[in-house]
Amino acid sequence: MEPMEAAVGGKAVDAYRKALATAASAAAYAVMARSMARELLPEELRAAARWAASALGARVGWGQRDRRTLVVRSQPSSTGAGADDNLLFEAARTYLASRLDPRAMRRLGVTLARARDDAGRASWRRLLFLEPGGSTFDDFEGVRFTWTCVEPTSSGGASGGGSKKKAKKGGEPSAGGDRDFVLELSFDAQHTDVAMDRYVPFVMHAAEEVEQRERALKICMNEGRMWYRMSLHHPATFETLAMDPALKRSIVADLDLFKSRRDHYRRVGKAWKRGYLLYGPPGTGKSSLVAAMANHLRYNLFDLDLSHVQFNTSLQWLLVGISDKSILVIEDIDCCCDAVSRKDDKAPPVRTCGRKEDDGGDDDIDDGPAPESGAPPPRTAPPPNKSNSNQVTLSGLLNFIDGLWSTIGEERIIVFTTNYKDRLDPALLRPGRMDMHIYMGFCGREAFKTLAHNYFLIDDHPLFPEIQELLSEVEVTPAEVSEMLLRSNNADVALRGLVELLEDKKEKKKQAVPTEEKQSEEEEAGKEEAASREQPSK
Ligand SMILES: Nc1ncnc2c1ncn2[C@@H]1O[C@H](COP(=O)(O)OP(=O)(O)OP(=O)(O)O)[C@@H](O)[C@H]1O
Numbered sequence: 001m002e003p004m005e006a007a008v009g010g011k012a013v014d015a016y017r018k019a020l021a022t023a024a025s026a027a028a029y030a031v032m033a034r035s036m037a038r039e040l041l042p043e044e045l046r047a048a049a050r051w052a053a054s055a056l057g058a059r060v061g062w063g064q065r066d067r068r069t070l071v072v073r074s075q076p077s078s079t080g081a082g083a084d085d086n087l088l089f090e091a092a093r094t095y096l097a098s099r100l101d102p103r104a105m106r107r108l109g110v111t112l113a114r115a116r117d118d119a120g121r122a123s124w125r126r127l128l129f130l131e132p133g134g135s136t137f138d139d140f141e142g143v144r145f146t147w148t149c150v151e152p153t154s155s156g157g158a159s160g161g162g163s164k165k166k167a168k169k170g171g172e173p174s175a176g177g178d179r180d181f182v183l184e185l186s187f188d189a190q191h192t193d194v195a196m197d198r199y200v201p202f203v204m205h206a207a208e209e210v211e212q213r214e215r216a217l218k219i220c221m222n223e224g225r226m227w228y229r230m231s232l233h234h235p236a237t238f239e240t241l242a243m244d245p246a247l248k249r250s251i252v253a254d255l256d257l258f259k260s261r262r263d264h265y266r267r268v269g270k271a272w273k274r275g276y277l278l279y280g281p282p283g284t285g286k287s288s289l290v291a292a293m294a295n296h297l298r299y300n301l302f303d304l305d306l307s308h309v310q311f312n313t314s315l316q317w318l319l320v321g322i323s324d325k326s327i328l329v330i331e332d333i334d335c336c337c338d339a340v341s342r343k344d345d346k347a348p349p350v351r352t353c354g355r356k357e358d359d360g361g362d363d364d365i366d367d368g369p370a371p372e373s374g375a376p377p378p379r380t381a382p383p384p385n386k387s388n389s390n391q392v393t394l395s396g397l398l399n400f401i402d403g404l405w406s407t408i409g410e411e412r413i414i415v416f417t418t419n420y421k422d423r424l425d426p427a428l429l430r431p432g433r434m435d436m437h438i439y440m441g442f443c444g445r446e447a448f449k450t451l452a453h454n455y456f457l458i459d460d461h462p463l464f465p466e467i468q469e470l471l472s473e474v475e476v477t478p479a480e481v482s483e484m485l486l487r488s489n490n491a492d493v494a495l496r497g498l499v500e501l502l503e504d505k506k507e508k509k510k511q512a513v514p515t516e517e518k519q520s521e522e523e524e525a526g527k528e529e530a531a532s533r534e535q536p537s538k
Pocket of ligand 1: 240241242243281282283284285286287288289419440477478479480482
């Protein structure tokens with residue numbers, strides 16, 4: 001290389017280095033400024049800045065090629081054919097309400113609605129929502145999505161929603177008050193597929209879960225062909241349920257697996273349903289377990305009293321009227337069905353065995369499919385039927401469980417309870433009908449500890465060893481133990497009462513043994529005597 005060329009080349013390299021250094025420090029400043037902004041500026045200020053930048057960008061045309069915005073109106077459009085709610089708008093609002101953090105946002109809409117907690121106590125439900133101009137972001141699969149609430153304009157502009165009063169399902173006022181705001185979802189254009197194919201479905205699904213978690217549960221009871229709906233405020237949960245901890249864990253795991261397996265059931269071509277048979281002595285917690293299941297899954301309960309169902313057709317109407325995400329319970333199935341033998345259509349009709357108790361509530365009525373007449377049928381016996389062929393039979397019930405029941409609706413659980421499993425027709429017990437058989441037994445050591453914790457918030461007490469020793473010797477139901485623990489607010493007094501009950505049972509057990517032995521001795525003696533009496537006549 002010539003000296004002149006070398007000098008020129010050297011200058012060029014120097015200039016290049018300087019440019020590089022300048023660029024590097026500019027980048028460093030940018031990074032520093034961004035991280036300082038992240039640390040020093042509150043999120044809502046940054047979100048507002050982003051929103052302002054994007055609004056300005058949209059005005060002057062910056063980055064228009066790189067950003068996309070989905071406008072989510074509360075209704076499809078003011079000129080649209082249908083006036084149905086836009087499900088994405090409702091879902092987005094519900095989803096955002098569950099994510100908005102009042103500590104991180106300077107301005108936020110809030111409404112309080114009357115509600116009841118699971119124990120039935122009056123309370124308030126808080127709903128947060130973005131106010132016009134408010135913005136928040138959500139990171140999903142590494143992509144940043146920005147939600148912005150836009151004020152409706154009279155010209156229809158971004159909104160076009162007008163000012164119709166919106167009410168959420170169930171009469172709850174819309175979180176945004178009377179005005180129909182518009183939500184805008186913006187993201188980088190390159191992520192349009194992620195937004196449309198995955199993020200939007202994700203928001204829909206997440207909102208559904210939030211709604212399900214927060215909805216008030218119902219218990220529905222049948223009368224004729226209709227379901228009467230009442231609020232369910234059973235406080236039983238898996239935490240309060242006294243039973244073997246391993247069994248409890250396995251039930252919770254089974255329920256969670258069932259709930260998460262929508263795609264699995266579709267793939268294998270099976271109806272998305274699961275059957276549980278709960279059996280065990282009275283007072284061991286079968287009904288409490290059903291309530292705990294409903295509270296855990298947030299499913300409504302449909303308590304089917306077969307003694308009020310006269311015909312297979314009525315049963316059909318009732319089963320078709322059960323909503324998705326529900327638990328159908330038939331209590332004391334051994335009593336309701338003469339289930340000792342199926343014998344197909346010759347099987348005995350369902351026997352009336354009287355309802356255990358009537359809740360007597362009258363919150364509201366769920367018509368389900370329309371009955372033949374508009375009015376609820378009276379709770380009287382049907383006109384005498386010449387033939388039993390149309391009456392509810394066990395095989396009729398089984399047909400609905402495997403037939404219509406399986407195909408209409410999704411995400412359903414059916415629970416049978418019985419005190420006498422051995423009296424049931426094997427047809428009821430075969431896998432596919434009752435997938436899990438759960439024995440609810442007498443109160444064991446761990447179950448007792450749960451009850452003591454429930455009633456007195458104690459995990460230990462000087463009387464525990466004595467009680468646990470006695471529990472291993474006698475049979476006592478959790479209901480009996482609960483009854484004793486309820487008797488006093490003072491743990492010492494209540495536990496002493498329980499010790500007395502258990503000792504009493506132990507004593508009776510001791511006395512019962514000789515009596516039984518004596519009885520069998522007497523029987524033996526009786527037989528011998530009879531035999532000796534017969535001999536002379538031979
Ligand atoms: N395993 C349990 N855990 C907690 N509480 C229980 C349990 N078993 C019974 N109890 C208490 O006893 C009461 C009655 O229990 P529950 O009705 O659930 O028993 P059940 O087995 O369904 O009885 P039945 O067979 O007579 O219908 C409950 O309200 C609850 O207070």
